[in-house]
Amino acid sequence: xxxxxxxxxxxxxxxxxxxxxxxxxxxxxxxxxxxxxxxxxxxxxxxxxxxxxxxxxxxxxxxxxxxxxxxxxxxxxxxxxxxxxxxxxxxxx
Amino acid sequence: xxxxxxxxxxxxxxxxxxxxxxxxxxxxxxxxxxxxxxxxxxxxxxxxxxxxxxxxxxxxxxxxxxxxxxxxxxxxxxxxxxxxxxxxxxxxxxxxxxxxxxxxxxxxxxxxxxxxxxxxxxxxxxxxxxxxxxxxxxxxxxxxxxxxxxxxxxxxxxxxxxxxxxxxxxxxxxxxxxxxxxxxxxxxxxxxxxxxxxxxxxxxxxxxxxxxxxxxxxxxxxxxxxxxxxxxxxxxxxxxxxxxxxxxxxxxxxxxxxxxxxxxxxxxxxxxxxxxxxxxxxxxxxxxxxxxxxxxxxxxxxxxxxxxxxxxxxxxxxxxxxxxxxxxxxxxxxxxxxxxxxxxxxxxxxxxxxxxxxxxxxxxxxxxxxxxxxxxxxxxxxxxxxxxxxxxxxxxxxxxxxxxxxxxxxxxxxxxxxxxxxxxxxxxxxxxxxxxxxxxxxxxxxxxxxxxxxxxxxxxxxxxxxxx
Amino acid sequence: xxxxxxxxxxxxxxxxxxxxxxxxxxxxxxxxxxxxxxxxxxxxxxxxxxxxxxxxxxxxxxxxxxxxxxxxxxxxxxxxxxxxxxxxxxxxxxxxxxxxxxxxxxxxxxxxxxxxxxxxxxxxxxxxxxxxxxxxxxxxxxxxxxxxxxxxxxxxxxxxxxxxxxxxxxxxxxxxxxxxxxxxxxxxxxxxxx
Numbered sequence: 001x002x003x004x005x006x007x008x009x010x011x012x013x014x015x016x017x018x019x020x021x022x023x024x025x026x027x028x029x030x031x032x033x034x035x036x037x038x039x040x041x042x043x044x045x046x047x048x049x050x051x052x053x054x055x056x057x058x059x060x061x062x063x064x065x066x067x068x069x070x071x072x073x074x075x076x077x078x079x080x081x082x083x084x085x086x087x088x089x090x091x092x093x
Numbered sequence: 094x095x096x097x098x099x100x101x102x103x104x105x106x107x108x109x110x111x112x113x114x115x116x117x118x119x120x121x122x123x124x125x126x127x128x129x130x131x132x133x134x135x136x137x138x139x140x141x142x143x144x145x146x147x148x149x150x151x152x153x154x155x156x157x158x159x160x161x162x163x164x165x166x167x168x169x170x171x172x173x174x175x176x177x178x179x180x181x182x183x184x185x186x187x188x189x190x191x192x193x194x195x196x197x198x199x200x201x202x203x204x205x206x207x208x209x210x211x212x213x214x215x216x217x218x219x220x221x222x223x224x225x226x227x228x229x230x231x232x233x234x235x236x237x238x239x240x241x242x243x244x245x246x247x248x249x250x251x252x253x254x255x256x257x258x259x260x261x262x263x264x265x266x267x268x269x270x271x272x273x274x275x276x277x278x279x280x281x282x283x284x285x286x287x288x289x290x291x292x293x294x295x296x297x298x299x300x301x302x303x304x305x306x307x308x309x310x311x312x313x314x315x316x317x318x319x320x321x322x323x324x325x326x327x328x329x330x331x332x333x334x335x336x337x338x339x340x341x342x343x344x345x346x347x348x349x350x351x352x353x354x355x356x357x358x359x360x361x362x363x364x365x366x367x368x369x370x371x372x373x374x375x376x377x378x379x380x381x382x383x384x385x386x387x388x389x390x391x392x393x394x395x396x397x398x399x400x401x402x403x404x405x406x407x408x409x410x411x412x413x414x415x416x417x418x419x420x421x422x423x424x425x426x427x428x429x430x431x432x433x434x435x436x437x438x439x440x441x442x443x444x445x446x447x448x449x450x451x452x453x454x455x456x457x458x459x460x461x462x463x464x465x466x467x468x469x470x471x472x473x474x475x476x477x478x479x480x481x482x483x484x485x486x487x488x489x490x491x492x493x494x495x496x497x498x499x500x501x502x503x504x505x506x507x508x509x510x511x512x513x514x515x516x517x518x519x520x521x522x523x524x525x526x527x528x529x530x531x532x533x534x535x536x537x538x539x540x541x542x543x544x545x546x547x548x549x550x551x552x553x554x555x556x557x558x559x560x561x
Numbered sequence: 562x563x564x565x566x567x568x569x570x571x572x573x574x575x576x577x578x579x580x581x582x583x584x585x586x587x588x589x590x591x592x593x594x595x596x597x598x599x600x601x602x603x604x605x606x607x608x609x610x611x612x613x614x615x616x617x618x619x620x621x622x623x624x625x626x627x628x629x630x631x632x633x634x635x636x637x638x639x640x641x642x643x644x645x646x647x648x649x650x651x652x653x654x655x656x657x658x659x660x661x662x663x664x665x666x667x668x669x670x671x672x673x674x675x676x677x678x679x680x681x682x683x684x685x686x687x688x689x690x691x692x693x694x695x696x697x698x699x700x701x702x703x704x705x706x707x708x709x710x711x712x713x714x715x716x717x718x719x720x721x722x723x724x725x726x727x728x729x730x731x732x733x734x735x736x737x738x739x740x741x742x743x744x745x746x747x748x749x750x751x752x753x754x755x
Contacts, residue, residue: 013641017634021627028623031753036611041754048749052742059633060738061576061640069575072586080593084750087600091607325580333587354683354690357602361594368587 016058023047041088045081052077094456096167098174103457104184105160106450110539112153112191113443117532119146124525128518137199144224145198150438151222152191157446158267158303159187162244162260164453165310170251175243183239190232194225216277220288223274230274237268255324256306256313259331263302270294282350289345296442297341297366297408301334304404304445305373311397311452312377316384326376333369341366344416347425356418363416367409370441377401390455390463392472396448399480403440411436411487423502428494428517436487439479447476447538454542465546472541478534485527493520576640577732585739588702592743595698596750599691606687611755613688616679621672622752625665626744629703632661633741636710636734643717646724652717655710655730658737662707669700692751699740699747706740709733 027047030040056073057063063070094100123142125132130139167174174180197206203224210226212218217227225233241264248257273290309327313320343359377398388394411433415424424430451472455464463469501513508516575582603610639654676693683690713733716722722730 011641013634013637017630017637020630020634024623024626024630027749027753028619028626031619031623034615034755036755044749044753048745051745055633055738055742055745059637059741060735061637064573065575066573069582076589076593080596080746083597084600084754087597087604088754090601091604325578329580329583329587332584336587336591352684354694357598357690358694361598362591364594365587365591368590372583 013058016054020051020054023051038089038092042085045085049077049081094460096173098177098180099164099167099453100457101174101177101180101184102160102164102453104181105156105163106454106457108184108188109153109156109160109446110450112149112156114535114539115195116146116149116153117528117535119149121525121528121532124521124528127514127521128525141198141203144203145195147222148198148224149195154442154446156187157450158264159240161303161307161446161449161453162240162264164449164457165307166244166247166257166260167251169254169257169310170247172247172251175246175250179239179243183236183243186232187236190229190236194229197226198224215275217275220277220284222292223288227275230271233271234268237271241265241268254320255327256310259302259309259327260306263299263306266299266302267295270299285349286346286351289342293342293345294339296437297338298335300442301338301369302331304400304441305330305334307445307449308373308377308397308400311393311448312380314452315388315390315394315397316380317386317388318380318383323376323380326372326380330369330372330376333365333372337362337365337368341416344418344421347418347421360417364413366416367405367413370405370409374401374405388462390452390469392464392469392476393448393452395473395476396444396451399476400440400444400448403436403444403480403483405440406484407433407436407438407440407487411491414491423498424494427497427502428490429498430494432487432490432494435490436483439483444480458542464541465544467546468541468544471537471544475534475538475541478537479531482527482531482534486524486531489520489524489527493517493524496520575735577735578728581732581735585735588739589743592699592746595691595695596746599695599750602687602691609686610688613686613692614752614755617692617752618672618675619752621668622748625668626748628661628665628668629741629744632658632665633738635661636737639717640727640730640734643722643727643730644724648717648720648722651722651727651730652714655714655717655733659707659710659714662703662710665703666700666707669696669703672696695747695751699744702740702743706733706737709736 027044030044053074056070056077060073062073119142122133122137123139123146126139126142133142163174163180197210201209203219206226207213207218210218210228212227215227217230218224223230241261244261244264248261270291273287276287278284278287305327309323312318313323339362340358341363343355343357344363346355346359378401381394381398415421415429415433455461464472496517497513500508500516501510635654635658639651639658642648642654643651673693673696676689681689681693683693710733713729716729
């Protein structure tokens with residue numbers, strides 16, 4: 001995250017930022033098509049969880065922290081994501 | 094005792110314990126009236142006994158909080174109290190006003206009391222917990238203002254610690270929210286809406302700050318753990334208590350005419366209200382385990398840990414039981430509420446008061462860090478007797494509540510209220526018997542102050558430095 | 562010194578003050594509960610939620626997502642700057658992050674204004690109850706985050722942090738990332754999924 005300043009290669013956090021922007025654009029694209037359905041929702045949820053994990057790892061910097069905290073944050077995202085998916089499927093039926 | 098003016102706390106604590114005894118006596122009368130309806134009728138009708146039981150509770154807790162503030166603020170601020178004389182004057186004003194009010198409840202029919210005290214001019218009476226005549230309420234405000242002035246000036250001129258600032262915030266909130274006791278709209282929905290701003294925002298809002306601050310103070314003194322560590326915990330606990338507690342008011346707004354969104358807000362936020370209490374438990378045990386000295390006052394440590402556990406059980410777990418709106422649809426205003434009320438008030442606010450009293454009284458009475466060994470043993474017996482009987486009172490009331498909800502509200506053919514009351518009478522009897530055990534515990538507690546033992550540990554200069 | 566180096570290799574402590582992490586976890590729990598309540602309320606009322614969702618300003622939501630992500634990124638740069646002992650640069654990055662927080666607030670207020678002007682309230686229907694509650698609750702967190710960042714910026718300007726001592730910057734940053742993280746889920750859940 002703290003690459004030397006004169007290094008021409010991109011900082012990892014800048015790469016993370018670009019990934020987040022891309023995924024947001026992608027999510028927005030799906031949203032603006034106003035498509036529903038399990039497939040589209042699954043893709044959006046996955047993209048969101050991925051974004052969340054990128055924020056946790058690269059912005060919050062938990063990549064370097066004791067495994068316990070990473071697992072905890074990952075579990076949070078996973079539980080919320082799975083629960084939203086379950087609720088969505090319940091709504092379809 | 095580090096500062097001479099801390100001595101004003103003593104009469105406050107003594108009055109608190111005296112009124113506590115009165116509260117329990119009326120609790121026993123009230124408990125018996127649940128099963129023997131005309132016990133002491135017409136001298137003390139059920140509604141009067143109930144009013145006295147709850148009002149005495151509130152008044153003695155307030156005496157305890159004020160005593161706690163007068164004791165701990167000078168020590169935290171490292172300066173004498175701004176005006177010990179004002180503190181003593183306010184003590185007598187509050188005590189006399191409180192005694193007159195209780196006598197009014199007991200000797201005069203409530204309607205006549207309302208007339209005598211000029212309730213017509215500014216009607217505020219007749220609402221649960223806020224039954225006090227308007228002039229008594231005005232007196233409470235005056236006492237509160239004088240008290241805040243005294244404490245505020247002391248904090249201002251001395252060292253400002255997180256403990257005293259959190260305590261002061263809680264006390265200011267207590268006084269400000271009490272002002273809603275004077276707002277009594279004709280519209281019954283609005284009446285209840287703002288009534289909860291006093292009742293709920295006291296016990297599930299600002300009182301939690303007072304509780305947290307007192308607990309933090311005692312833990313700093315008893316364990317010798319770094320102030321910074323304890324203060325950090327206090328911040329987090331206070332923040333969580335406010336986040337969940339303020340919007341959590343919504344759990345009183347189900348089906349009383351308020352908008353539907355309160356069902357969501359109330360359910361979501363109050364479902365998280367156990368979190369700060371859970372943190373408090375973890376915090377208290379953590380600090381005691383990491384203690385850096387063996388404080389001679391073992392009883393105070395027991396009360397402090399008891400507060401953390403029982404507050405979590407009573408306020409946290411028993412509150413959660415019926416806080417979600419689909420559950421509360423059935424349990425609203427049943428004996429489940431009574432069960433929660435008993436354990437929450439005992440666990441959180443009775444015990445924190447007894448904690449600070451247990452810690453402070455040896456300093457105030459003997460200038461010693463702890464009472465003699467025999468007195469402490471008796472005190473700990475009192476703790477266990479009162480706490481275990483409160484657990485059983487709560488369990489019996491919960492059983493009565495479950496039965497009541499089932500028979501009266503959930504069954505295919507619901508029974509009328511009074512029929513159900515007869516059917517749950519067994520649990521009321523068990524509760525009453527357990528109440529007697531509680532009273533025995535209370536008697537032992539009072540007795541512990543009179544036990545003579547081997548000499549008290551004198552407070553030497555060195556010991557004083559160690560506790561600073 | 563070797564002890565510290567070793568700890569870095571085998572897993573550092575959480576960035577910032579530990580207390581903020583207790584707080585962050587508690588906050589995540591509140592938001593998580595809110596999200597689940599939304600999701601399950603929706604599953605019982607899909608048509609209403611889908612119809613009401615069409616009236617949201619998805620573009621504003623997407624722009625605000627970009628704004629918050631970028632603001633979060635600036636805070637990361639601020640932490641990196643102070644680790645290299647560039648206090649001035651750190652303060653500037655934090656200032657830029659606060660500026661973007663302000664942009665978020667303005668866009669959000671415009672959204673609220675449009676909804677209120679259309680006569681939408683908490684009692685309009687369950688969807689709007691959730692939309693307004695969730696976004697307002699998050700809005701309050703953005704404001705709190707900005708206040709915390711502002712305090713850090715002022716201290717950084719006064720030279721209160723350096724490469725060895727910058728827990729405050731990390732503490733504020735961790736909180737701000739939480740505000741960002743929660744919004745990412747909120748945006749997908751409330752604005753996009755249908």
